Amino acid sequence: MNPLLEVTGLDVDFDGRAAVRDVCLTLERGEVLGLVGESGSGKxxxxxxxxxxxPGNAAVRGSVRLDGSELVGAGERELTRIRxxxxxxxxQDPLSAFTPVYRIGDQIAEAVRAHRDVPREQARSRAVELLDLVGIPEPALRARAFPHEFSGGMRQRAMIAMAMAAEPDLILADEPTTALDVTIQAQILDVLRAAQRATGAAVLLVSHDLGVIAGLADRVAVMREGRVVEQGTATEVFDRPRAPYTRQLLAAVPRIDTPRRPRPATGEPVLTVRGLTRTFPVHTGTVVRRRSGTxxxxxxxxxxxxxxxxLALVGESGSGKSTTLFELLELTAPEGGSVELFGQRLGTLGRAEARALRRRIQIVFQDPMASLDPRMPVGDIIAEPLRAQGADRAVIARRVPALLAQVGLEPAHADRFPHEFSGGQRQRVGIARALSVEPELLVLDEPLSALDVSVQAEVLELLRRLKEELGLAYLLVSHDLAVVRNIADRVSVVYLGRTVEAxxxxxxxxxxxxxxTQALLSAVPVPDPxxxxHRTRILLPGDPPSPTRRYDGCRFRARCPLQADLTVDERKRCAHEVPEFEGDGAACHFARAREVL
Structure with missing residues (x-):
């Protein structure tokens, strides 16, 4: 029997620039093929x-056969029939894939009617069925919502529902979990498995996340610079990689199941935060703005x-991690709670004291391109904090080349602009800028999330080395728990703005x-098929609650897997009594230690 999909000698050029070269792939019915590689590899x-x-500037050559029928060179009418x-x-981005002015249910119903001769009402009923199948709560109600009213995870579920509308033979999933929290990612991968079972479809899964591929793919193809460098079963590629690039890629992936030996910190506290709170007003109206919430x-x-x-600060998007960082960096009195930085209580500092303290704490931002002024050469970018602290020209002239060398860049490149550097090199520039005034505490706001895995490994090693050489303390915010396992000594987990475990x-x-914490850790994929x-997943229902409400009792209880095993009185306690957090431990009335890795 012929394979469902057969790609032979596929070449893709964009305005004459080669993007894909001589790609050959096959995909059998009901099979999952994982296509992996770093950014720009051609996946x-x-x-x-x-x-x-x-797009129109792409030239495609070679052969793509679906059930024996050639798709390369096929007319638009034929392709429209197949799509x-x-x-x-x-x-990858469900928000841009949906039309913002039409309701979700209507868009899925439109997909049903495009390929099935059914009445409009029947198509709408089918749309509700599909939303229910992918786990959207109250599907009949949510079918009437617009895309912007869905969370990222719900939009991706709705996109999978639309893909299932005509029960296709093949689903192409292009980085379907890239922008999602790890708990939501686990939900989406579970939905994708269910969609495949329900339709019997083959899946071509494109992902840079080797853990995701290890969990879903039957076979794996590894791409580099537009070419497939290795193919095989998932077990063969992960356990016995043949290509040097595959071995390099697997070695660079931080793993959550590989413990490191953290060094216990015996120095004095540099940062102490207790009961920190921060609220923001919600306004309505365009002409007359009125406060409508918090x-x-x-x-x-x-x-x-x-x-x-x-110390790593972890939690889902919207949990308050980055807001906490920026509250600390303000060096002003917090809205609520207390902050002591190097033994000095914020809110009691004069201007000169705050200026002196500013030098001792610096930040490395998440996006190195957005955080570097594109109009300034990197030498001036690195020197900017020194000038702000009043350093003279001679000190700056000596310090900038030394900093570039310290972070692994060429001092002679100080006159180059940010766009002339790669993403990893730009992040090294950001680190050099933060180190310029010799801080003692470095705040790292997702410093690796915008980087490919091999570049991540290099920057991670740089951060480890700098910490050892300079005796720095790090406060790291990261959604990547495998990175946290590899660099952090201690971890603090926040949920809906509150510390729940440390x-x-x-x-x-x-x-x-x-x-x-158990659900977070169980959701992190491991690059080992x-x-x-064989790992047990703890799938949390739904998305995190809205931070615009002040919740009584335990704010996690609506998603808590322990609730089903509690007595009525125990549930009442969760509903009305806020669990206290004291030092290292867990803010849970019924905490139970559990191995999840």
Missing amino acids: SATALAILGLL GSRVAMVF VYAVDGVDLDVRRGET GPVDEVFARPRHPY TRER
Whole structure:
């Protein structure tokens, strides 16, 4: 029997520039093929070329056969007939993939009617069925919502529902979990598995996340610079990689199941936070703006960082991690709670004291391109904090080349502009800028999230080395728990603006006590097909609650997997009594240590 999909000698050029070269792939019915590689490797271009969805400046050569029928060179009418009915697409960004002015249910119903001769009402009923199938709560009600009224995870579920509308033979999923929290990612991957089972479709899964591929793919193809460098079963590629690039890629991936030996910090505290709160007003109206509510962004965060220690702050998007960082960097009195930085209480400092303290704490931002002024050469960018602190020209002239060398860049490149550097090099510039005034505490706001995995490994090693050489303390915000396992000494977990668990990394990761921490850790994929497919998942229902409400009792209880096992009186306690957090431990009335890795 012929394969469902057969790609042979596929080439893609954009304005004469080669993007894909001589790609050959096969995909059998009901099979999942994982297509992996770093940014620019040609993964997405390959997937889009299959359906003829590349822009007009793309030239495609070679052969793409679906059930023996050639798609390269096929007319638009033929491709339109195939799209959605036989081959469906799940895009990376569901918000841009949906039309913003039409309701979700109407868009899914439109997909049903495009390929099935059914009345409008029957198509709408089918849309509600599909939303229910992918786990959208109250599907009949949510079918009437617009895309912007859905969370990112719900939009991706709706996109999978649309892909299932005509029960296609093949689903192309292009980075379907990239922008999602790890708990929501686990939900989406579960939905994708269910969609495949329900339709019997084959899946071409494009992803840079080797853990996701390990958990879903039957076979794997690894791409580099537009070419496939290795193919095989998932077990073969992960356990016995043949290509040097594959081995390099796997070695660079930080793993949550590989413990490191954190050094206990014995120095004095550099940062102590107790009961930190921060709210933001919600306004309505365009001409006359009125306050209509409050966002409780941070609502009880406790932190301790000692000299020479790395503390990681983790939690889902919207949990208050970044807001906490920027509240600390303001160096002003907090809205609520207390902050002590190097033994000085914020809110009691004069201007000169705040200026002196500013030098001792610096930040490395998430997006190195957005945080560097594109009009300034990197030498001036690095020198800017020194000038702000009043350093003279001679000091700056000596310091800038030394800093570039310290972060692994050429001092002679100080006159180059940010766009002349790669993403990893730009992040090194950001680190050099932060180090310029010799801080003692470095705040790292998702410093690796915008980087490919091999570049991540290099920057991670740089941060480790700088910490050892300079005796720095780090306060790290990251959504990547595998990175946290590899660099942090202690971890603090926040949920809906409140600290729910903290402790040494190895203790928390090996035996988490709070059910939220347990769910977070169980959702992180491991780049090992055997381990990944036998791990127990704790799937949290729904999305995190809105921070515009002040919740009584435990704010995690609506998603808590322990609730089903509690007595009526115990549930009442969760509903009315806020669990207290004291030092290392868990803010849960019924915390139970559990191994999840």
